[in-house]
Amino acid sequence: MTFSTRLASRISGMASRRLTAATANNQLQLQLRHMASKTPNSSVFNTNHGIGAATAELFARAGSNVVLLARRRAALDQVAEQCQQAYAESGHDGRVVVIPADMQDRKSVGGVLDQLDGLTLDILVNNAGLVRGREHVGDVTDEDIEVMFQTNVFGLIHLTQSVVREFKKRNQGMIINLGSVAGIEPYAGGSIYCATKAAVTAFSGSLLRELVNTNIRVAEIQPGMVETEFSVVRYRGDKDRATNEYSGMTPLTGADIAEQIVWVASRPAHVNIANMLIFPVNQASATINWRKPQE
Numbered sequence: 001m002t003f004s005t006r007l008a009s010r011i012s013g014m015a016s017r018r019l020t021a022a023t024a025n026n027q028l029q030l031q032l033r034h035m036a037s038k039t040p041n042s043s044v045f046n047t048n049h050g051i052g053a054a055t056a057e058l059f060a061r062a063g064s065n066v067v068l069l070a071r072r073r074a075a076l077d078q079v080a081e082q083c084q085q086a087y088a089e090s091g092h093d094g095r096v097v098v099i100p101a102d103m104q105d106r107k108s109v110g111g112v113l114d115q116l117d118g119l120t121l122d123i124l125v126n127n128a129g130l131v132r133g134r135e136h137v138g139d140v141t142d143e144d145i146e147v148m149f150q151t152n153v154f155g156l157i158h159l160t161q162s163v164v165r166e167f168k169k170r171n172q173g174m175i176i177n178l179g180s181v182a183g184i185e186p187y188a189g190g191s192i193y194c195a196t197k198a199a200v201t202a203f204s205g206s207l208l209r210e211l212v213n214t215n216i217r218v219a220e221i222q223p224g225m226v227e228t229e230f231s232v233v234r235y236r237g238d239k240d241r242a243t244n245e246y247s248g249m250t251p252l253t254g255a256d257i258a259e260q261i262v263w264v265a266s267r268p269a270h271v272n273i274a275n276m277l278i279f280p281v282n283q284a285s286a287t288i289n290w291r292k293p294q295e
């Protein structure tokens with residue numbers, strides 16, 4: 001069974017839980033059955049929490065090898081264990097390669113492709129990213145500016161450069177970048193983060209256009225509000241403030257976005273979902289959302 005077929009059978013189950021319209025569901029399953037890919041089974045994620053961890057687990061459940069990359073070794077090991085459990089539960093064989101690396105460190109990023117332990121890369125999910133604070137321009141610290149740009153932009157660009165070189169040699173592969181609604185709609189108190197995500201959107205758009213004469217696909221996923229460690233990091237460890245960000249509404253989960261990422265990755269080779277904007281039902285833009293009034 002090919003990578004895509006395994007992926008298809010797994011996510012068609014997920015899709016049927018999500019889609020209520022029978023015809024839409026049938027169409028989706030039909031498309032999934034027609035997926036064909038002869039590519040080997042490996043993916044890289046910059047992750048150990050949130051969206052990335054959920055994505056890694058879902059790819060593992062579908063039988064893909066996974067490469068996990070983030071800074072915290074203990075958390076990476078925990079996600080690796082979740083992936084092993086996903087292989088066992090789904091009856092698939094798979095390998096997990098763990099690469100502790102800091103996307104801010106160019107040398108560390110430069111060495112990633114030498115640590116794949118024999119796996120061939122098919123899909124790069126550029127997920128590592130963060131926001132710090134809500135300070136307005138003039139009050140943002142130099143350190144916060146640098147951490148956000150180094151991680152969300154420079155790290156992503158450097159890793160993508162080395163991966164694209166490999167993909168071009170094989171004329172295949174897929175790059176999935178995590179942008180954000182913040183990249184298309186800037187908001188007060190998010191100047192640096194919004195600027196980094198706008199950079200991701202511009203970079204993804206240029207890459208898409210540069211690779212138009214190849215089989216390499218480029219997709220950008222732009223989530224709205226997703227409850228992960230994202231807001232805890234934003235508020236520098238203040239969990240109450242982070243939780244309050246989602247009060248009175250049901251935000252997306254890491255698993256919601258993971259499903260979209262795996263779905264995008266499992267389209268037939270000639271289909272490229274170039275862009276996907278995903279909101280929870282009560283969010284309509286970066287700043288417009290509806291919250292149930294407190295009783």
Ligand SMILES: NC(=O)c1ccc[n+]([C@@H]2O[C@H](COP(=O)([O-])OP(=O)(O)OC[C@H]3O[C@@H](n4cnc5c(N)ncnc54)[C@H](OP(=O)(O)O)[C@@H]3O)[C@@H](O)[C@H]2O)c1
Pocket residue numbers: 046047048049050051052069070071072075101102103104126127128129130131151178179180181222223224225226227228229230231233254
């Ligand atoms: N949550 C949202 O509402 C939301 C909305 C739109 C877009 N996004 C984007 O989605 C992506 C994932 O965010 P999330 O919500 O899953 O947040 P999260 O739970 O905080 O996860 C962020 C991940 O990035 C890794 N990371 C951070 N800095 C890194 C570095 N310098 N080097 C390597 N890895 C690093 C973290 O691991 P370590 O700390 O161990 O390195 C962690 O695994 C980000 O790009 C974010 O901007 C999130």
